[in-house]
Amino acid sequence: MREINEQIISSVAQQATIIRRHILTMLGEAGSGHPGGSLSAADILACLYFWGLNIDPSQPAWPDRDRFVLSKGHAAPVLYATLAEKGYFPRELLNTLRKLGSPLQGHPDRLKLPGVEASTGSLGQGISWAVGMALAGKVDKKDYRVYALLGDGELEEGIVWEALMAGAQYNLDNLLAFVDYNGLQIDGPITEVMSPEPIPDKWRAFGWEVLEINGHQVREIMEAMNQAEQVKGKPTVIIAHTIKGKGCSFMEGRAEWHGTAPKPEQVAQALCELNS
Amino acid sequence: MDKQATRDAYGQALVELGHMYEDIIVMDADLSKSTKTADFAKVFPGRFFNAGIAEQNLMGMAAGLSTCGKVVFASTFAIFATGRAYEIVRNSLAYGKLNVKVCATHAGLTVGEDGGSHQSVEDIALMRSVPNMKVVVPADGVSTRQALFKIYEQEGPFYLRLGRPAVPVIYDQSLELEIGRGIELKNGPDATLIACGLMVAPCLEAARLLEEQGIKVSVIDMHTIKPLDVDLVVRKARETGAILTAEEHSIIGGLGSAVCEAVCQAFPVPVCRLGINDVFGQSGTPDQLLQHYGLNIENIVKNVNKIMEMKRL
Numbered sequence: 001m002r003e004i005n006e007q008i009i010s011s012v013a014q015q016a017t018i019i020r021r022h023i024l025t026m027l028g029e030a031g032s033g034h035p036g037g038s039l040s041a042a043d044i045l046a047c048l049y050f051w052g053l054n055i056d057p058s059q060p061a062w063p064d065r066d067r068f069v070l071s072k073g074h075a076a077p078v079l080y081a082t083l084a085e086k087g088y089f090p091r092e093l094l095n096t097l098r099k100l101g102s103p104l105q106g107h108p109d110r111l112k113l114p115g116v117e118a119s120t121g122s123l124g125q126g127i128s129w130a131v132g133m134a135l136a137g138k139v140d141k142k143d144y145r146v147y148a149l150l151g152d153g154e155l156e157e158g159i160v161w162e163a164l165m166a167g168a169q170y171n172l173d174n175l176l177a178f179v180d181y182n183g184l185q186i187d188g189p190i191t192e193v194m195s196p197e198p199i200p201d202k203w204r205a206f207g208w209e210v211l212e213i214n215g216h217q218v219r220e221i222m223e224a225m226n227q228a229e230q231v232k233g234k235p236t237v238i239i240a241h242t243i244k245g246k247g248c249s250f251m252e253g254r255a256e257w258h259g260t261a262p263k264p265e266q267v268a269q270a271l272c273e274l275n276s
Numbered sequence: 277m278d279k280q281a282t283r284d285a286y287g288q289a290l291v292e293l294g295h296m297y298e299d300i301i302v303m304d305a306d307l308s309k310s311t312k313t314a315d316f317a318k319v320f321p322g323r324f325f326n327a328g329i330a331e332q333n334l335m336g337m338a339a340g341l342s343t344c345g346k347v348v349f350a351s352t353f354a355i356f357a358t359g360r361a362y363e364i365v366r367n368s369l370a371y372g373k374l375n376v377k378v379c380a381t382h383a384g385l386t387v388g389e390d391g392g393s394h395q396s397v398e399d400i401a402l403m404r405s406v407p408n409m410k411v412v413v414p415a416d417g418v419s420t421r422q423a424l425f426k427i428y429e430q431e432g433p434f435y436l437r438l439g440r441p442a443v444p445v446i447y448d449q450s451l452e453l454e455i456g457r458g459i460e461l462k463n464g465p466d467a468t469l470i471a472c473g474l475m476v477a478p479c480l481e482a483a484r485l486l487e488e489q490g491i492k493v494s495v496i497d498m499h500t501i502k503p504l505d506v507d508l509v510v511r512k513a514r515e516t517g518a519i520l521t522a523e524e525h526s527i528i529g530g531l532g533s534a535v536c537e538a539v540c541q542a543f544p545v546p547v548c549r550l551g552i553n554d555v556f557g558q559s560g561t562p563d564q565l566l567q568h569y570g571l572n573i574e575n576i577v578k579n580v581n582k583i584m585e586m587k588r589l
Contacts, residue, residue: 063344063345067343069340109371110343110372111372111373117343118339118340118343118372119367119368119371119372121367122363122364122367122368124332124336125336125339125364125367125368127336128332128333128335128336128337128339128340128364128368129336129337129339129340129343129368130340131333131336131337131340132336132337132338132339132340132341132342132343133340133341133343133344134340135325135337135340135341136301136340136341136343136344136345136346137344139301139322139323139341139346140344158332159330159332159333159336159364162327162328162330162332162333162336163333163336163337165328165330165333166327166328166330166333166337169328170325
């Protein structure tokens with residue numbers, strides 16, 4: 001259980017805004033990448049890295065650290081922005097996103113960047129890694145917790161459900177998953193492309209404790225994380241209702257901003273909005 | 277001659293390793309009695325995890341475990357390890373350069389009666405072409421055990437290809453196997469037979485028959501297909517001028533291809549690739565299948581005579 005108060009909430013919310021600013025700037029600089037699903041996850045990552053996770057940026061390989069796996073690896077910009085703000089590497093590196101020789105690959109590469117726990121991008125594999133990490137924690141009787149963030153479209157991958165079965169089978173109560181439930185995937189609304197609904201019922205049926213929250217309300221995210229820590233004998237999922245492109249008026253709720261970078265004038269407009 | 281299946285040797289060696297090293301985790305996908313990981317599970321129940329019939333998650337979980345300092349041996353049949361789970365092996369294990377050893381049994385035709393759906397004839401090709409992945413195909417039980425110990429010691433992903441049927445024991449305990457170093461079992465000047473897995477024993481027998489015909493061949497056990505012992509291959513190409521490769525695998529992308537790639541750049545000589553000729557297998561006993569697809573002593577002898585002809589041209 002970690003303390004939640006107005007001051008902490010306000011400071012984490014500020015971090016989320018800083019992260020969103022980085023996301024827009026770095027994607028504008030890169031000229032390609034995935035803004036929609038990065039912006040929708042910014043509040044969750046801010047809560048994790050600036051409140052919830054037991055980590056030390058000066059020791060990225062500390063064996064007892066909590067682990068966070070970005071299973072929806074295409075949202076790499078939100079992870080990079082967060083890691084830079086947390087102090088894993090200099091902020092200047094953010095402008096090298098997707099460029100030749102950069103450690104900030106289009107999708108996270110654990111071999112290239114400190115703080116990246118899993119090489120993800122091919123959807124569904126991250127949650128499977130996370131199950132393995134949580135299992136290792138049980139084998140070693142360690143107290144660390146493992147967190148994973150999945151997209152809702154990602155739930156269409158079969159391996160996700162294999163991993164969920166395993167999480168329940170091995171009673172991994174040290175594992176907490178988030179679903180960034182923004183309702184959109186590249187080709188359109190998830191319910192039209194290949195519906196993973198009803199999402200909460202499915203996770204429940206697979207043996208997980210299910211919590212549902214507004215994924216942009218810092219207090220709700222924190223309270224759900226605290227609640228998840230009390231669940232014993234099974235893993236928990238927080239289904240976070242979010243808005244794709246959150247914080248950027250012309251991107252919000254639009255599938256076409258899944259994998260298109262903003263142009264310089266659009267970046268400028270978006271940054272203005274975030275300032276106001 | 278004593279016989280032992282390489283999967284049996286694997287199961288026993290895993291238990292030995294388990295006693296020696298605390299960091300070993302063994303995983304399976306509901307085939308532990310067949311892959312012989314059940315031996316380990318019995319002795320170390322707390323370090324064995326069944327993924328159920330879910331090979332993709334088998335590899336993904338292995339990935340996660342390995343990032344927490346575990347050396348994971350993940351087993352299932354070769355067809356599922358390299359086929360069903362290919363992209364997880366590629367993107368999680370190899371791209372992440374993780375310390376996971378994919379130890380697949382029931383490779384090749386000698387799965388037998390289960391038929392073509394279960395006979396992996398392309399697994400070496402798939403694994404060999406993935407960066408960071410190393411590929412080992414031991415010939416008998418003794419070399420399987422040694423290979424497993426070496427694979428444990430070497431950080432990074434490996435593909436260990438094992439078989440279902442009992443095969444002749446070629447080596448005694450004095451063997452000192454080294455990953456990436458082919459073993460010259462026989463030295464002769466007329467041609468070189470390079471084999472892996474269960475084709476090593478018939479090559480040795482073919483060499484004996486050829487000697488009766490006055491043809492003296494070299495025989496190499498090329499247990500490591502990647503990284504290939506290029507120096508040895510090229511040296512034998514120079515010394516003998518003709519090569520025959522033999523493998524229980526498609527002639528596309530396996531040992532034969534690897535040998536051709538090596539000699540064509542350094543010292544081109546005729547190479548005959550004995551293997552499965554770009555077809556799927558079928559049901560039958562292992563022996564019948566090896567006969568049917570030409571993976572037998574007679575065919576080795578016949579083809580050595582052929583490459584000897586080519587050498588004279």
